Amino acid sequence: MMLTIDELKSIVFFENLNEKELKLLLSITRKRSFSQGEILFYEKDKAQHLTMVLEGVVKIYKIDPKNNEIILHRFRPKSMVAEMAVFEGIPYPASAAFESDGSVLEIDFEKFKEYFLGNQDISLALFKSLTQKIKHLDNVIALNVVLDSTARVAKYICENDEALKMKNNQLAQYLHMTPETLSRILKKFTKLEFVKKEASSYKITNKEALTILFE
Numbered sequence: 004m005m006l007t008i009d010e011l012k013s014i015v016f017f018e019n020l021n022e023k024e025l026k027l028l029l030s031i032t033r034k035r036s037f038s039q040g041e042i043l044f045y046e047k048d049k050a051q052h053l054t055m056v057l058e059g060v061v062k063i064y065k066i067d068p069k070n071n072e073i074i075l076h077r078f079r080p081k082s083m084v085a086e087m088a089v090f091e092g093i094p095y096p097a098s099a100a101f102e103s104d105g106s107v108l109e110i111d112f113e114k115f116k117e118y119f120l121g122n123q124d125i126s127l128a129l130f131k132s133l134t135q136k137i138k139h140l141d142n143v144i145a146l147n148v149v150l151d152s153t154a155r156v157a158k159y160i161c162e163n164d165e166a167l168k169m170k171n172n173q174l175a176q177y178l179h180m181t182p183e184t185l186s187r188i189l190k191k192f193t194k195l196e197f198v199k200k201e202a203s204s205y206k207i208t209n210k211e212a213l214t215i216l217f218e
Contacts, residue, residue, distance in 0.1 A: 006034040014081055019124045027118055031111040043099035050088035050095050052109040056080050059105015065097045074177050083132045152180055156188045158217040167205040
């Protein structure tokens, strides 16, 4: 699928490139569209392109020995995906699939490295992208290793505005627990008046009390 210079320039990573640089970038870039459920890449595939989500939501996941899907992260538009694997020249450490219809930008990494990694603005943007992923990894560790299930739910719904709007099984999957366990915890929070049931979702009514559970 053809990409335009205006589309490239609208992306924060590339907004400071001049017309000549944008044309060069366009020559080593392609846009790919995906349907909901379609695989972007599998764990252990060779990482050859810098990949950025343009539209839709991409989940990064692994399959455990019991064949359960463990979601590690979700990426939304204008996010780089798995760039560390590309930088290190290693296979993808997890799989990626679209949770909605969407598209990605794929950039030939060898040519990108030759032409653009010396650009200070781009190098800084990539550095920020990597540090954000490190922060997310710290949060995943806190959620799944340090905290018990009740504290895990409390922390996640306090720090993610969209959490209580998610479907129960989707939120449970992201928190690495069964939907039944999540339902019990939300019922407990409702009884304690920490959250309030609203139609098909919940609303936090006592954030301070929830915060005490994980701090």
